[in-house]
Structure formats: C-alpha cells, structure tokens
Amino acid sequence: MSSFAPYACHPDDSRGRLHAEQLSTFRSPWQRDRDRIIHSSAFRRLKHKTQVFVEQEGDAYRGDYFRTRLTHTVEVAQVARTIAGALNLNTDLAESVALAHDLGHPPFGHTGEDALAALMAPYGGFDHNAQALRIVTRLERHYADFDGLNLTWESLEGIAKHNGPVLGPLPYALAEVNAEWDLELHTNASAEAQVAAVADDVAYNHHDLHDGLRAGLFTEDDLAELPVVGPAFAEVDDRHPGLDPDRRRHEALRRVFGVMVEDVIAVAQNRLLSLQPASAQDIRDMDGPIIRFSKPLYQNIKAIKSFLFARMYRAPSVVDERVRVTAMLNDLFPLFLNDPAQMPGDWGAEATDAPDKTRRARIVLDYVAGMTDRYAIAEHQRLLGL
Numbered sequence: 001m002s003s004f005a006p007y008a009c010h011p012d013d014s015r016g017r018l019h020a021e022q023l024s025t026f027r028s029p030w031q032r033d034r035d036r037i038i039h040s041s042a043f044r045r046l047k048h049k050t051q052v053f054v055e056q057e058g059d060a061y062r063g064d065y066f067r068t069r070l071t072h073t074v075e076v077a078q079v080a081r082t083i084a085g086a087l088n089l090n091t092d093l094a095e096s097v098a099l100a101h102d103l104g105h106p107p108f109g110h111t112g113e114d115a116l117a118a119l120m121a122p123y124g125g126f127d128h129n130a131q132a133l134r135i136v137t138r139l140e141r142h143y144a145d146f147d148g149l150n151l152t153w154e155s156l157e158g159i160a161k162h163n164g165p166v167l168g169p170l171p172y173a174l175a176e177v178n179a180e181w182d183l184e185l186h187t188n189a190s191a192e193a194q195v196a197a198v199a200d201d202v203a204y205n206h207h208d209l210h211d212g213l214r215a216g217l218f219t220e221d222d223l224a225e226l227p228v229v230g231p232a233f234a235e236v237d238d239r240h241p242g243l244d245p246d247r248r249r250h251e252a253l254r255r256v257f258g259v260m261v262e263d264v265i266a267v268a269q270n271r272l273l274s275l276q277p278a279s280a281q282d283i284r285d286m287d288g289p290i291i292r293f294s295k296p297l298y299q300n301i302k303a304i305k306s307f308l309f310a311r312m313y314r315a316p317s318v319v320d321e322r323v324r325v326t327a328m329l330n331d332l333f334p335l336f337l338n339d340p341a342q343m344p345g346d347w348g349a350e351a352t353d354a355p356d357k358t359r360r361a362r363i364v365l366d367y368v369a370g371m372t373d374r375y376a377i378a379e380h381q382r383l384l385g386l
Helices: 029-038 041-048 069-086 091-100 109-119 128-139 153-161 172-180 191-214 229-239 245-275 280-284 295-313 316-338 345-352 357-369 373-384
Strands: none
Touching (some): 029 091, 029 153, 041 069, 109 357, 191 245, 345 357
C-alpha cells in the first residue's frame, strides 16, 4: 500500500461492490475485477471483433496479422500498466479499466457502431461505452447471486468516464446503471482510468500505422513528412543503414510508441508535482484531466490521425467494406426486431415477451452488438442467403 501515491486509488478505500461479497484472501478488489473481465464471455468475443479490417475468409489483407479488438485491448492494458506504474498509481485498477473499455463494441468496429446508432435512434441510441457498462452489470449472467460481474464502483466509474465527465442527456444504458449506483458522472474519472484512456490513444495510433503499412494502404515513404513518425524512420536509417524493411518498420514504430508513452509520463509527473493532489478525489475534482499528452505532441498526433483517416479509415477498399457490413446490420436488426423468434433460445423468448417495441429493440441490440464479425456474416448468410 505504501508504494502508491496519495492521489492513487487505494484498495482499502474502494467504495466496494453493489452486491456485497466477502473479500478475497489473496487478491485486491481490482485484481478480482481484472480476472472477472478476462474470464467473461464478452472479453473472449473480442477475439473475433474488428479493429479496422473486417475478419473474413481469404482476407486479402492477410488478416491474421492485423489487430482485433482483443489484441488491441491487451496492448492498451500493457501501456496502461506501464504508465500507471511510472506514476505510482494503482496498476490493477488501470488494467481493469483498460481490459473492459472496449467490451461494448459491436461487430465491424466503428462502422458497426455507426450503423447500430442509426438503427437505435428511435429507441434510445447506442454508445459502446454505455454498452460496456450494460455488459458488466447485466448481460454477463454466470454468477448465482447477481447479474453482471459485480465490479467495484471504481472500475464502473472508469468504464463510464475514462474519456472525461459525461454531461448532457445520457445514453439509456448508462442512465440505467447510474440510477442504480451514482457514478458521479459530472466529475473526472480517477487518474487510473485517465491512464487507460490515454493508453488507448497510444495503442491505436501505433498499431494503425503498422496495420496500414502491412495492408499496403500507404508506404513508409508516405510517412516521411509526418511529425514523430518521419523522424523515427530517419533515426533508424541513421543508426542501422541498410536494415531489412520489416525490421526497419518495427524499429521506427516502436520509437513512435516510446515517444508517446514518455511524453504522457513526463507531462503527468510535472502536473502532479505542480498541483499536489492529496487524494484520488482531488483528481476527480480538477477542472480537467491530469493525464494527457503535451500540447506539442497532441498537435503532432492530430496530424497523424488526419493522415490515418484519409489514407486508412477512408481508403476505397475499407469504405467498400463499410458499405457491405452496414448493409448486413441494416438487414439483421429489423429482421430480428420484427421476428424475434429468429434469435436463438432465451434471446428470442425475451424479445417476444417484451412489453413494447423499445424494450424489444434493446434486447435485439444486446444480441446483435454481442455478435462477432464472423457470426454476423454467418447469420446474414443463413437467414438471408446473401
């Protein structure tokens, strides 16, 4: 305990769980949360959910090499532990939030999220962060005494607020959870949850460059003028002239990764030293996040993101896939909504017995959002023959 900074979340100060449980004899509350997340069904399904490229047989992108939601999540958790450890924060809590942060993503990445948000507009909308909370509080049904995983307040807070305070109208899934247990949505999250959010940025900015290069959507020469990235390749060429292309790429991108992590740690150390927060609550009550990139690096990352948006996320081949999978979800969702018996087992029965169309739509959403890419494609083929 003494190794934690005063502004870290301390296990002895946890607000506990909604459903009281006996404390573990050998695990802290957040080690227990981490383990429950890893052993959840939703976590396993991340293996076959898209990060950018849709999983399919005969993938022209050599898809086995690309990140999925699961590999992305593992990378985020690793970065989060590194940053949290350097700042004397609670690494177990940072890891728990990182491991849970993408549980609510539907199949087909952000394309799937956009499609389901449009389909759910009449029924309360869709937000993947809110859906992650719904999963860990309701949809995981394995324990005898409660639905969900019965995570600690701090882990739930981190899932809800890792991107900052949640103001204005709430997604219905978040509103339901918050009504049962106030997550103080108007405040910042803990420093550990903020670390998980920045770790997410670090991980995807790094691996999307790598995956885009592997997919042939751009080349190393295209990256030469980008801030941070171009100098990283130049440094590798200076130190290791004639290095083979795969090693050159890896060496350069790991330097990009290191620049981002070291910047976050240095900025946080300086801000913590200046502001002297005395407790985890002091972090929550600040005007803004304490864990963030420096302003110069943030501007450089914006340039990298703009490049990735134009050359990767909106590349013609990726856009074609977006159109194809959006059409699949636009077919499946109304099919299940109008004929819930097409859903298996308890899903179909629960939707059939729903008291109104909004409740039925939310059950259908839970089912469709939980699909993996391959299952959604297979169900579309089975039900519609397309």
